[in-house]
Amino acid sequence: MLNANTREISYIEAIREALDQSMAQDDRVIVIGEGVPDPKAIFNSTLGLQEKYGKDRVFDMPLSENGVTGTCIGASISGMRPVLIHQRMDFALLSLDQLINNAAKWHYMFNGKSNVPLVIRMIIGRGWGQGPQHSQSLQALFALVPGLKVVMPTTAHDAKGMMVSAIKDNNPVIFLEHRWLHSIIDTVPESMYEVPLDKAKIIHEGSDITIAAFSYMTIEALIATRALLSIMEISVELIDMRSVSPLDSQTVIDSVKKTGRLIVADTAYKTGSIAAELISQVLEGAFESLKEAPIRVCSPDFPTPTAPSMTEGYYPTSGTIADAVLKLLGKDSRANSYQELKLTIARKGMHDIPNREFKGPF
C-alpha cells in the first residue's frame, strides 16, 4: 500500500502541530513562555494557540525564568503538563536552581511519590551576531544531571514526534531546538504520533566510517556524507543522535563495530562536551573495533563572538567534517577529486545566515 501521507512541513510548523494536537488531546497541557501569544509567537511555533485554547492555557510570562520554572514544577506536581519556552537557551540559565535542585530530583528524593511532567523548550541561536549570550549550546550541562531528559531532534518528523512524547513523558524533558533547523522541511504525518526520547537513528547507512551527529550538525554531516559518496565513493554511516540524555551510545557502538572509525559532530564547545562522553562510551564498548582514534568536531573552547569577521570559521562545517573523514581514512587534500569535493560542499552566500544548501526533506 502506498503511504498517502507525503505532506511536507517545516520543523517549526511540526512543533506547532505537536503542541496543538497535544493541547487538543489533553486539557492538562498548558503553554507558557516569554512571547508565546505575541505577534511573533516564538518564531510562529505557538501561532494561534491562545485563540484556540484560551488565555487560561496559553500564557505569556513575567521575565522570571527561575520563578516561572518553579511555578511550572509546582503545577506539574499538582497534575498539569506545562510546556515552558525560552527563546534562547541562554535565558534558561537563570532557572538552573529550579531545574537541577527541584525538577530533576523531585521524583527521586521523595521516593517516587510525586513527579514532574514538564517540557522545557530551549532554542539555540546562531548567526547574525547572536554573540556570547544568545548562541550557547549547553546540552552537556543538562545531560550531567540525573533526572533530566535532554533531547535534540534534527528533523521536522522527529521534532513533532518527540514533542508529543516529551509532553506525555512523566519526567522533566529539556527539548533543544537549533534555530537553523526551524525552516528545514520534512515529511510529517498529519496524525499524532510518538518518537522515542532515547533512540538514535541511522539516517544514512555506510560501511567505511561512522559519524554520530547532534542536532544541526547532522545537516552539515549529511551534506558531507552525500558528497563523499558521490565524489569519492566513501561510504559514511550517519547517525542522528536525537537524544542527549539518555544517550543511545549502543547504536553508535554497533555501527563502529562495523566501520571501525568514528567522528562525533556536536553543536557545543569541545571540552566537556557530550561528544566527549559519547566517545568515552564507545571506547568502553568497542575499543577493539576502532582502527583509528575518534575525532570530535565541535565549536572551539571560547564564546561565540559577534562580528562576522570573527565568526567566519568559528563553527565547524560540512567541510570540517569531510576533512576529518579523509584524515581517518588516511587521506588528505592531495586525494583525487578533493577540490571537487570542497567546491561541492562549500557554503554559498554569507556564513552567518542559515545554510540553505540543505532544505529537506531528509
Next chain:
Amino acid sequence: MSPNLAYQFLYSMLRIRRIEEGLAKRYAEQEMRCPMHLCIGQEATAVGVGVALSVSDKMYSNHRAHGHYLAKGGSLNAMIAELYGRASGCCGGRGGSMHMIDLDVGFMGATPIVGGTVPLAVGSAWASKLQKKTDVTAIFLGDGCFEEGVVHESLNFAALHHLPVLFVCENNDFSVYTRRIERQPDRPIHQIAAAHGIKTAHGDGNDVELVFNLTNNALEDLRAGNGPWFLEFSTYRWREHCGPDYDDHLQYRTSQEAENVKAVCPIATFERFVLDTQLLSRADIEKMESDIQAEINQSFAFALADHKPTLEDARAYVYA
C-alpha cells in the same frame, strides 16, 4: 474559643515540642545521621496555620519543616523513620529531616534550598485555579527568603494571576547566626508583599490564636477567589540553627535575649490562658502529656525496628 479548639491548639503545639525534645535527646546517639533544624519556640505559627487549613488544602515548607509537617497531619512514624534513614521513612531514607512529604494530608514537600519551594507552592495554587478546585496552598518561608530573587518572582506571579496561595513568613530574625538587619534594609517584610499588590497581615507569632484567626480570615478571602495573601509572624528560634543544642555560647546573641524570649513561650503562655479561663484543666493537660509521650515512644520503636534501605534501593526513581 471552644474547649475543643483550645485542646487542638495546645495538643498540637505540645506534641511538636515534645517530639523535637525527644529528637534532641537522642540526636547525640548519632543514629539520626542527617542535619536537623528544630523549630522549638516557633510552634504557634505552624499550629495556628495548620489547624486553620483543611486536609484538602496543600502545604509546602522549607528546611525547618517538622512543625509544619506535623501540624498539617503528617505521619509521625514516617517522619521518625525518615530521620533514622529507614525504608518506611516518608522519603524511604532519601531525604532525612530536610525533606518531608505526606501527600495523604496535602503536605506536598519541604526542601532546604532557601526559597526553593516558594514558586512550587505558587504553581500548586495555579494548578488548583486551572482545575477549578477550591483548595488553598500554604507556603512557609523565613525572613532569609526575602534576599532570594525567586521569592520576589513568585510574589509577582501569584499576584498577577490572583492565585489561592497563602504566604506565611516566619520572621525569626536570624539566618544561621546573622541578624536580619545585617542582611536587609530595616523595613517590614510584609511591605514587600504589599508592594506587589498582595493583601497582608502581621502579628505576634507566639500567639497561636492570633495566627489562627489571621489565617482563617485570609483563607475565607482566598477561597472566594481573592488571593493571594501574605502573613508575617514574628517568632524566635530557641536552639541552634542546625542541630539539637543551644548555641548561645557562640555569643551571636546574648543569653539574656534568649531567656527573655522563653518568658513569652507560645506553649506556656497558651497553657496559662486555658487554665485561667478554665477551657482546660490540669488533668486534661497531664493526659495530653502522657498521650503524646506514648505516641512518641511508639514511633521511635517503630522507626528503630524498621529495616535500612541499601545502595541498591538508591538506584530506583531517578526517572518516573
